[in-house]
Amino acid sequence: MLDIAEELDRWARQGREFAVATVVATNGSSPRQPGAALAVDSAGTAVGSVSGGCVEGAVYDLCRQALADGESTLESFGYSDEDAFAVGLTCGGVIDILVTPVLADSPARAVFTAACAAASRRSAAALVRVAEGPSALLGRALLVHPDGRYEGGLGGDLGLDRAAAEAAHAMLDAGQTGGVAIGEDGSRCGQPLTLLVESSVPAPRMIVFGAIDFASALVRVGKLLGHHVTVCDARPVFATRERFPEADEVVVDWPHRYLAATRLDSRAVLCVLTHDAKFDVPLLELALRLPVAYIGAMGSRRTHQERNERLREAGVTELELARLRSPIGLDLGARTPEETALSIAAEIVAVRRGGSGAALRGAQTPIHHDGARGPARRIGEVA
Structure with a gap:
């Protein structure tokens, strides 16, 4: 209701x-x-x-x-x-x-x-x-x-x-x-x-790190999915309300410092679009140890490999690295910021609902997933 x-x-x-x-x-x-x-x-x-x-x-x-x-x-x-x-x-x-x-x-x-x-x-x-x-x-x-x-x-x-x-x-x-x-x-x-x-409950949080053009499209999609969306970037010339009018918050701060100070719950979604090691590494070193729902980072496969090596050097374990969704998003062949935002959102939904991200055509898997709820039950059935 x-x-x-x-x-x-x-x-x-x-x-x-x-x-x-x-x-x-x-x-x-x-x-x-x-x-x-x-x-x-x-x-x-x-x-x-x-x-x-x-x-x-x-x-x-x-x-x-x-x-x-x-x-x-x-x-x-x-x-x-x-x-x-x-x-x-x-x-x-x-x-x-x-x-x-x-x-x-x-x-x-x-x-x-x-x-x-x-x-x-x-x-x-x-x-x-x-x-x-x-x-x-x-x-x-x-x-x-x-x-x-x-x-x-x-x-x-x-x-x-x-x-x-x-x-x-x-x-x-x-x-x-x-x-x-x-x-x-x-x-x-x-x-x-x-x-x-x-x-x-209050809307789940989405924090978009990196005030780039792709972030603007992701903010719009995040709001469509019902998130409370924050954009964070250390560069005041880019992190402005004028560039992100649909965001709930626009924060000028170093990403890792803001993440350490803000309140999150297990539904939170973190999207790292900074694409710069001086921001990415300290941010992901902290993020990968937090009990949040999703952590994704933008970058090519080469960037992903180099970033992982830096994170290992910083003490991040293989188990922690396995939580990182990088390159971020599902393979939709996306090129524009809007298409990329759609691919990221699709991956977030798949993670939340337990979907595979594969095409439904020809598949034998259930159409409706909900990994958080467990098996569906009728009235009177007890877990």
Whole structure:
């Protein structure tokens, strides 16, 4: 649901009633992951998507029904090959969808409103809902903050709320969205409930080192992918806001000094375009020892070999060197800054999602990868 938080935040501030259909679990090939949502307001306006088109019409009708009767429901959509006119996923997967009405007198409305407001501000918070369990609890919600505080409730007792908040807090720390099983009494052995935890976290960082023409194109692509983008260069004549108007930050500093002082998490992406040993070596010596998601460096194969030798001389180990993506990007035959930025972005996505970077045509590998989540699970399945 938080993927459409900005629109829902606007609806909530306008006092609109709406229903939200959220993917809570998947099995096999599916176009959207848990947390993807479609919402419909009382006037019939729709926003978002749960399937890329396969079952949108049926889900729209479920939302309209939820607005009419005020009841939350859990529906499953599977493969529709046996009947060409049946509602289902043509990709062969299965998705479970939770439909929740957010009415003016809904007990969970305040929680939904707070969650959408936090997500639209890119503030950290986790929205927790009962996705499977007793009908009286279905769709109930609480909002968990980074300091462990929570608001709202799941309609059970305080033990359930505390246990749900604890589980959600751990997922929020990891920036994860997905299902978690818990007992109705808050234990792991009571009547099982399945909770959907949706984490809203600040945008992942992309730091582009080197204020060159290729960097300008990479900034634009990085923003398209949802990153908070910083450009850093030691040369004030090149690192200017005029040259990089779309960057969130433009920093004039030695790259390694800025990297040592800035805050990063495990989702951070570092793109080294400086192409100069006096910048590259001290920067990569530090970067390759940080627990970040991606480190790439621009340069020819000859530059790559020479740079690696300098890094070895500086004490960088072979294991650390193996983390370096250099020459940076996938082989697309790129020549222009825009094409090069696309090849870098493609490699970043492949690393994040576990893709091979190979053409899909003729391949037998899955189309949808998500290495961070592990195997897809249906409602009720526990890791």
